Amino acid sequence: MMQRETMGILVIDDSNTVVVSSGLARNSLVSRPLVAQWAKRISVPIPRLFMLDGATRALTCFLAETPGVGCFLIFNDEPDAALLEFFGSIDFATDIMRHLITNPFEAMTVVDAKGLVRYLSPVHEKFFNIRHMEAIGKHVTAVIENTNLHGVAASGKPEIGQLQEMHGTSRVVRRTPIFDRQGRCVGAIGQVMFKGPDAIHALSEEIGRLRKQVSFYERELSGIRNRSYGLDQIVGSSEAVRKLKADILKVAPLDVPILLVGESGTGKELVAHALHLLSPRSGNTLVPVNAAAMPANLVESELFGYEAGAFTGADRKGRQGKFEAADRGTLFLDEIGDMPPDIQVKLLRVLQDGSFERVGGDRPKRSDFRLISASNRDFRAMIANGGFRLDLFYRISAITLRLPPLRDRLEDIPELAETFLAHFAERHGSRPRELDPDAVALLQSLPWPGNIRQLQHAVERAAVFCDTDVIGPRDFESIHDDTGAMSGHALHAELAEPAGKQPQASSMQHAMDKVEAEIIRSAMQKFDGNKKKVAENLNISRSYLYKKLAKMNSAATDV
Ligand SMILES: Nc1ncnc2c1ncn2[C@@H]1O[C@H](COP(=O)(O)OP(=O)(O)OP(=O)(O)O)[C@@H](O)[C@H]1O
Numbered sequence: 001m002m003q004r005e006t007m008g009i010l011v012i013d014d015s016n017t018v019v020v021s022s023g024l025a026r027n028s029l030v031s032r033p034l035v036a037q038w039a040k041r042i043s044v045p046i047p048r049l050f051m052l053d054g055a056t057r058a059l060t061c062f063l064a065e066t067p068g069v070g071c072f073l074i075f076n077d078e079p080d081a082a083l084l085e086f087f088g089s090i091d092f093a094t095d096i097m098r099h100l101i102t103n104p105f106e107a108m109t110v111v112d113a114k115g116l117v118r119y120l121s122p123v124h125e126k127f128f129n130i131r132h133m134e135a136i137g138k139h140v141t142a143v144i145e146n147t148n149l150h151g152v153a154a155s156g157k158p159e160i161g162q163l164q165e166m167h168g169t170s171r172v173v174r175r176t177p178i179f180d181r182q183g184r185c186v187g188a189i190g191q192v193m194f195k196g197p198d199a200i201h202a203l204s205e206e207i208g209r210l211r212k213q214v215s216f217y218e219r220e221l222s223g224i225r226n227r228s229y230g231l232d233q234i235v236g237s238s239e240a241v242r243k244l245k246a247d248i249l250k251v252a253p254l255d256v257p258i259l260l261v262g263e264s265g266t267g268k269e270l271v272a273h274a275l276h277l278l279s280p281r282s283g284n285t286l287v288p289v290n291a292a293a294m295p296a297n298l299v300e301s302e303l304f305g306y307e308a309g310a311f312t313g314a315d316r317k318g319r320q321g322k323f324e325a326a327d328r329g330t331l332f333l334d335e336i337g338d339m340p341p342d343i344q345v346k347l348l349r350v351l352q353d354g355s356f357e358r359v360g361g362d363r364p365k366r367s368d369f370r371l372i373s374a375s376n377r378d379f380r381a382m383i384a385n386g387g388f389r390l391d392l393f394y395r396i397s398a399i400t401l402r403l404p405p406l407r408d409r410l411e412d413i414p415e416l417a418e419t420f421l422a423h424f425a426e427r428h429g430s431r432p433r434e435l436d437p438d439a440v441a442l443l444q445s446l447p448w449p450g451n452i453r454q455l456q457h458a459v460e461r462a463a464v465f466c467d468t469d470v471i472g473p474r475d476f477e478s479i480h481d482d483t484g485a486m487s488g489h490a491l492h493a494e495l496a497e498p499a500g501k502q503p504q505a506s507s508m509q510h511a512m513d514k515v516e517a518e519i520i521r522s523a524m525q526k527f528d529g530n531k532k533k534v535a536e537n538l539n540i541s542r543s544y545l546y547k548k549l550a551k552m553n554s555a556a557t558d559v
Pocket residue numbers: 233234235236262263264265266267268269270271334376416452453456541543544
């Protein structure tokens with residue numbers, strides 16, 4: 001290539017005498033200024049690459065110098081401005097070039113447009129165990145594993161920061177296309193970060209570890225996505241559950257308010273999530289609000305948000321409320337029966353015309369949410385005694401789904417218990433335990449006032465205390481003994497009933513209540529009365545905890 005572009009050679013010795021002149025250099029208009037420049041080189045250093053002044057056409061000169069002799073290569077071409085600047089302003093420019101080529105930390109491979117290797121740095125040759133210059137002229141794929149340098153040379157598209165497996169280690173590589181001055185892709189340069197064997201090894205181990213971590217989280221995430229509150233989460237094959245699932249599928253896509261009624265622990269929250277997930281709003285959030293768990297003085301600001309400086313202690317910037325947060329999504333108002341009357345009025349207005357104001361604000365705001373509400377209260381009684389507005393009831397209950405209590409679908413107990421045991425085992429990395437048929441019979445004989453939540457806790461506690469692979473009736477007994485809550489060993493007495501005689505539902509319920517109260521009491525002590533932590537730790541909703549605490553308080557004052 002040099003041969004084609006070289007138009008002249010001028011060699012001058014120490015005494016400023018021209019020793020060789022060929023081609024363009026034979027023209028005195030070219031040689032004279034170069035000799036003059038050479039003569040002044042001590043006071044005015046000559047750049048390595050420069051444009052020849054005063055020539056009739058653009059001539060580029062490259063000076064190669066040995067002590068006492070200067071060799072000018074003259075090209076009848078204009079060099080690239082950037083190149084000229086680089087070589088012109090740095091007198092150690094060639095040292096930089098050498099460094100780039102031989103740098104042990106950054107090996108370089110050059111291919112031409114056909115993907116043939118034109119250069120391979122020595123460090124690369126060493127790494128691939130190739131003899132010096134042996135790779136030249138071979139297709140790059142025959143020299144380097146998993147490369148795409150030929151692809152980059154063909155497409156002209158750079159690939160930066162790619163991972164490439166070579167000799168069993170992962171390297172970070174950069175593949176850059178090279179263009180000529182006409183914009184044609186003439187080849188590509190591949191660079192690899194080499195940091196010495198130890199660092200490379202550590203880096204590759206780190207990459208391997210991160211890859212494993214990513215795939216672990218990917219699996220977890222897809223598990224959570226699939227698990228999270230779809231219909232599959234609603235366990236049970238009883239007629240009641242089958243109907244419930246069919247109803248959910250039917251009503252989920254309709255953009256109308258849904259009221260879920262059912263006793264505590266029957267799965268209303270689970271159903272609310274399934275409805276949201278199966279609705280066209282599933283791409284947006286489901287905002288849960290628990291009216292019973294909210295302090296009365298904060299209900300309004302929590303729901304409607306507040307403007308800056310609305311009240312003492314308020315966030316200075318103001319804050320959006322749950323209605324705004326649920327815009328384009330679903331608002332799940334749990335325990336709606338516990339909503340204070342003044343908030344009921346405001347909620348009615350939001351549902352009627354879709355507008356509301358933040359506390360301390362006067363601009364109406366709008367939010368497009370779908371309402372799912374839930375309650376375990378008896379609406380008929382509440383409406384009759386003025387505790388709940390009839391007009392609001394009509395608004396929230398366009399569709400009502402009733403969740404059956406567990407005692408009406410005892411046939412679901414084996415499946416439910418198995419599911420809870422499987423989840424428990426998964427969480428604790430242990431083998432799932434089985435339930436002895438007698439234990440199943442025991443569970444199916446109980447009234448379950450706390451419904452599925454209560455069953456779940458009973459089963460999980462049995463799994464904690466059971467020492468064998470099969471859980472028997474006594475494992476339920478030992479849990480209650482262990483909590484010390486079963487005063488007088490009531491459950492023991494129940495279990496010891498003669499065959500054929502069923503345990504008394506009322507005494508069982510009383511015993512269960514006592515067990516629950518004891519567990520809550522000790523958790524309240526453990527977490528210094530922090531109800532959020534207690535609810536989380538016991539895996540119960542905060543509203544349920546509040547309800548239980550209220551019941552425990554009233555029981556205490558009754559004594
Ligand atoms: N059909 C079911 N299959 C599996 N788990 C269920 C089912 N129903 C309820 N659960 C589980 O029981 C527990 C209580 O359910 P959830 O909180 O949905 O009840 P709830 O009716 O909203 O209770 P509350 O009225 O006290 O808030 C949860 O852990 C839930 O996962």
